Amino acid sequence: MPAPPKPLHLFIPFLLICCPALAQVITRPQPAAPLDTSHHFRWFSGRDQVDLIDIGRNIFLRHPKPRLDTAVKKPGRLYASLLPSAEYTLQTSFALDLVGNLAFYTSSEAKENLSNLYLNTTFTTKQQILMPLQGNIWSKDNRYNLLNDWRYEKYPQDTYGLGGLTKASNSDAIDFSYWRFYTTLLKTVAPDFYLGVGYNLDYFYHVREVNPPTTGTTDFERYGISPTSWSSGPTLNVLYDGRRNSINPEPGYYANLVYRPNFRFLGSDSNWQSLQVDARAFKRFPAGSKNIIAFWTFDLFTLKGNPPYLLLPATASDTYSNMGRGYIQGRFRGKDLLYLESEYRFDILSNGLLGGVVFINAQSFTEPTSNRFETIKPGWGAGIRVRLNKFSRTNIALDYGFGLNGSRGLFANLGEVF
Numbered sequence: 215m216p217a218p219p220k221p222l223h224l225f226i227p228f229l230l231i232c233c234p235a236l237a238q239v240i241t242r243p244q245p246a247a248p249l250d251t252s253h254h255f256r257w258f259s260g261r262d263q264v265d266l267i268d269i270g271r272n273i274f275l276r277h278p279k280p281r282l283d284t285a286v287k288k289p290g291r292l293y294a295s296l297l298p299s300a301e302y303t304l305q306t307s308f309a310l311d312l313v314g315n316l317a318f319y320t321s322s323e324a325k326e327n328l329s330n331l332y333l334n335t336t337f338t339t340k341q342q343i344l345m346p347l348q349g350n351i352w353s354k355d356n357r358y359n360l361l362n363d364w365r366y367e368k369y370p371q372d373t374y375g376l377g378g379l380t381k382a383s384n385s386d387a388i389d390f391s392y393w394r395f396y397t398t399l400l401k402t403v404a405p406d407f408y409l410g411v412g413y414n415l416d417y418f419y420h421v422r423e424v425n426p427p428t429t430g431t432t433d434f435e436r437y438g439i440s441p442t443s444w445s446s447g448p449t450l451n452v453l454y455d456g457r458r459n460s461i462n463p464e465p466g467y468y469a470n471l472v473y474r475p476n477f478r479f480l481g482s483d484s485n486w487q488s489l490q491v492d493a494r495a496f497k498r499f500p501a502g503s504k505n506i507i508a509f510w511t512f513d514l515f516t517l518k519g520n521p522p523y524l525l526l527p528a529t530a531s532d533t534y535s536n537m538g539r540g541y542i543q544g545r546f547r548g549k550d551l552l553y554l555e556s557e558y559r560f561d562i563l564s565n566g567l568l569g570g571v572v573f574i575n576a577q578s579f580t581e582p583t584s585n586r587f588e589t590i591k592p593g594w595g596a597g598i599r600v601r602l603n604k605f606s607r608t609n610i611a612l613d614y615g616f617g618l619n620g621s622r623g624l625f626a627n628l629g630e631v632f
Contacts, residue, residue, distance in 0.1 A: 261565065263566045266610075294317075295602045299313070299626065309337065326356065327457070342370060347365065360398070365394045366391075373386050375433035378578055382621070386427070389424055398410055445522060447476035447482060465506070470491075512532050515551075528545075529544055531544075539615035557572070566601050593617045609629065
């Protein structure tokens, strides 16, 4: 199979600067004389932490030094990050993105977790629209944790059938529109340990095959196509979260179990149950350095019944569509999923402006006939990190991933992959 074209990703640099800084540049008269370079701080060396906002302020506003924050955990202080971009990826072709992240603390306690809101608006030349609004909000002293995942998608894409033995040539173009409303409230029962309940609603409509094959039956057709589907049910949640910053975790542990039963009496088309396991570990390596070695497992199991085809575990079916770098979204799909990933994160510049990662992952799905895990699909690659906001430790993440049979592509994020 020929390799897909290499993707390009172009950022619009001047839009990376915070809005107040842009406003000052527009309204503040600028001297005709050239900039006095003696006032410039060192972007690529020095001990002070530097981010893209510092560089923008230095270029446009002639601020000679990086910003300092004497009260990082001051309640109510907002740390905003905005990333407009144009990109070409395997699943979207050419796309325009506007990604925003708003981070804040609700108290000044030393162990207070960082709350954040994430909004992404994407339009692509494949006529795809993605608009997720996701939140991770902590109350004072971490007593409560409110999680939201609300989104709208119109997302024509290819599906390749069920299991890990499918071929790229089996691609079947489908189209659908989608609303998701997930909300969970957790309460602390011990330090960093939480129990909670939630409600999940998934609504797919205008579901169809774009150009159904004239011969043979696709796995999508065999599983059962319906132009609409509803899945509705409560969730029971067990969470351990020792991270203080979920955007860019430092050493600590995270584990989340989510049991989801769906019921007809709540509007679901059928009764079915699932279990999600999400566990992560972050360690300094070598000890005493700033470098992080991170581990992630994300597993999904269908315990009973048959979820809609588009809700079956699939490549990049996690909350932020990050798992399986090296493969196009939805490349593999099945009733059960096992996933492992490890990533090594390191600084390239001592001031934190530029960093790098290398990663390796593996995914496995049950086969439709045997209902067993019969194959493992590895992925690997490397990437760079550019510090957008040093106070919330938000990075622009650009990774190039590889998979089997010539699969490869660019993967972009605002914040770490996990």
